[in-house]
Amino acid sequence: MADVPLNAERAAKAVAFFNRLRLPDVPGTPTMAEACGEWFREILCAFLASEDPDTKQRLVWELLCMVPKKNSKTTYVAALGLTALYMEEAPNRQMLIVAPSQNISERCFDQAQGMIRLDERLKAIFNVQDHLKCITRRKTGTQLDVKSFDTSIVTGEIPILTIIDEVHELGKKAKAAAVMQQIRGGGITMQGGQVLMITTQSDEAPAGIWKTELLKARKIRDGQGGSAPIMLPVLYEFPQELQKRQDFWRDQRNWSMLLPNINRSIDAARLIADYENNGRATPQAEQIWASQHLNIEIGVGIGDDGWGGAEYWDLRADPTLTLDELLARSEVAVVGADGGGLDDLFGICVIGREKVTRRWLIWCHAYAHPKVLDRRKEIAAQLRDFEAEGSLTFCAVSEYIAAIAATAGRIRDMGLLPEKKAFGFDPNNIAALVDALALVGIEGDMLHRLRQGPALSPALWGLEHKLSDDTISHDGSGLMSWSVGNVKIEVKLNGNMATKEAAGRAKIDPFVAMLCAAILMSWNPEAMGMADLGDYLSELKAMAS
Known part of the structure; x- marks a missing residue:
């Protein structure tokens, strides 16, 4: 966490009030x-008492804290919310604590x-309305409302402070x-508005907001946020390169670096026992456990049933590799397609x-x-992300x-397609595409119907080898990282088969399209060339007449 200049008097007042609050659900x-660990008091002071020593203006308008599960974050943000309500002297303002579900919001309010x-002194300072989940400071009339996330929560309101618990869950909501x-609209008014987000890592690949x-x-955090960032990041996570090293994050000696409340709300021995008995039950269980307890990001998958090439996928990304660039650099090209x-x-x-x-x-x-956005709402936010990066297009079937x-x-017009295959x-379900390809002169021997399932095993193995040997470059899209991470491998008697863990939630169609293209390229094709293309087109015209 970066050092933040503080208004010492305001920081002392915030800490004094915060320290007197009691944990209602702990014996004694x-x-x-x-x-409370000192780590959260530092967040409290930075968020509520930051101040530029020259201009005397607030420095921290937003704060994002990502901390693993069971570090008492919900209890602590409830206490921070009360502290902020006590510190605010302006009358009749609104503050919010927003949780992604009713259970979390109720727990936060109960705390x-x-x-x-x-x-007794706090009872005289605050008025609690259970049925509204609202706490009002009697002196000022400013309210702290605890609400479940909904698109209507801030309609017509300009909250002066908003605390969002488990913000990663909002990534699954299309209108988040x-x-x-x-919510941020309050930050550009004269009164100002602060936002504090506190969360664990997502138990799925990060998406949406x-x-x-x-x-x-x-x-x-990495110094690339511009000259005057208003957000203070507090991210308890290993560097990306270490997150990819399973031997590192599985080493229990390294866990304490990520757990600021170790030996307070977290018992180290019980955490290890939970991992050994529950977290390691299956590769999928380990993924989820690591994401929640160690903030390991789920992206390109880990686990024994994932595709072997996934380990090298991100290493071979080249974001400059557009389709135009690929065609300009290639001596031959093939196309694969898959859909449902x-x-x-x-x-x-x-x-x-x-x-x-020959790379x-x-x-x-x-x-x-x-319609996929309605039928598969659980991945709608991710699909919108891919649309924004330009790797996914929404349109009618006839258009695509x-x-x-x-x-x-x-x-083909560039002379890069081979004459056959x-x-x-x-x-399956490909008749419309075959007709469309015929209209542009791609038919007959140029088309190749590929059996699916284990028949694509040579492509799985071949791509694994080429990725590990660094003889492949790809466009580095988030779409393909997601698709590659969704792949699960089933071992069959006649070969391996790429499948997916859950229908609907996990899509691998672009990955299967890549396998189809890889099969064709593995046959070492030669481009038709412009001269051969002319002969081919003449042949087609003769046949048509």
């Missing part, structure tokens, strides 16, 4: 002075009201970004073989009917079929 009801009821913008906030916080119904993605992959080096260059894109055919036709695809 100890005070915060006894029970706050429990602290008040343990202290709009609500966050409303959570992904946005996490990436922004990391940039600020209206609740699926339709993936297309172009693999080019680079001139001279494989991979570009992928996905299309989807807008035409777009895929146009892409293939463009590659240039476009590979799953033969």
Whole structure:
């Protein structure tokens, strides 16, 4: 956590009030002075008492704290909310504590009201309204409301302070970004408005507003957040390169670095026992346990049933590798496609073989009917992220079929497609695409229907080897990192099969499209060339007449 200049008098007042609050659900009801770790008092002071020594203006308008589970964050933010309510002298303002679910909001409110009821002096300062989940400071009329997240929570309101508990859960809500913008609207008024977000890491790949906030916080932490960032990041996480080293984060000697409340709310021996008995039960259980207790980010998957190439996927990313760049650098290119119904993605992959080096260059894109956002609400925020990065397009089926055919036709017109086996695809539900390809002159031997399942095993193994040997570059899209991370491998008698863990939630269509293209490229094709293309087109015209 960066050092933040403080107004010493205001910081002392905040700490004095905070320290006297008692934990209502712990035997003996100890005070915060006894029970709370110093780490949270530093957050308290930075958030409530930051001050530029020259201008005397507040420095920290937003704070994002990502801390593993069971570090008492919900209890502590309830106490911080009461402290902020006590410190605010302006009349009739509104403060919010927002939780993603009713259970979390009720627990937060119960902790706050429990602290008040343990202290007669606090009862005189605050009025508690159980049925409204509202606490009012009697002197000023300013209210602290504890609410469940909903798109209507801030309609017509300009909260002077908002605390968001478990912000990672908001990444799963499609309209969270709009609500966050409303909340932040208070920050540009003359009265100002603060936002504190406290959360564990997500138990799925970060998405939506959570992904946005996490990436922004990391940039600020790493000195890339501009000249005057208003957010203070406090991120209890291992560096990305260490998160990818399973031997490192599985080493229990390293865990205490991430657990500021160790030996307070967390018993180290019980944490280890929970990991050994529950966290290691299955690869999926370990993923979730590590994300919650060690803030290990789920992205490109870990686990024994994941695809072997996933370990190297991010290392081979080249964000400059657009489709245009791929075609300019390639001596030959092939296309793979895979898709399903209206609740699926339709993936297309172009693999080019680079001139001279023969390195494989991979570009992928996905299309989807807008109905997928309604039918698969659990991944809607992630799909919107991919749309924003340009790797996913929402449109009608007829439009994306035409777009895929146009892409293939463009590659053919450049003379880069082979004369045979240039476009590979799953033969099921593909009639419309075959018709569209015929309209641009791609038909007959140029098309190749590829059996699915274990028949694609050579592509799985071949891509693994090329990724590990560093003879592949790909476009580095979030879409493909997500798709690669969704892949699970089932071992069959006649080969390995790429599948997914959960229907609907996990999509691998762009990945399967890549396997189809990889099969074609593994046959060492040669480009038709512009001269051969002319002969081929003449042949087609003759046949048509």
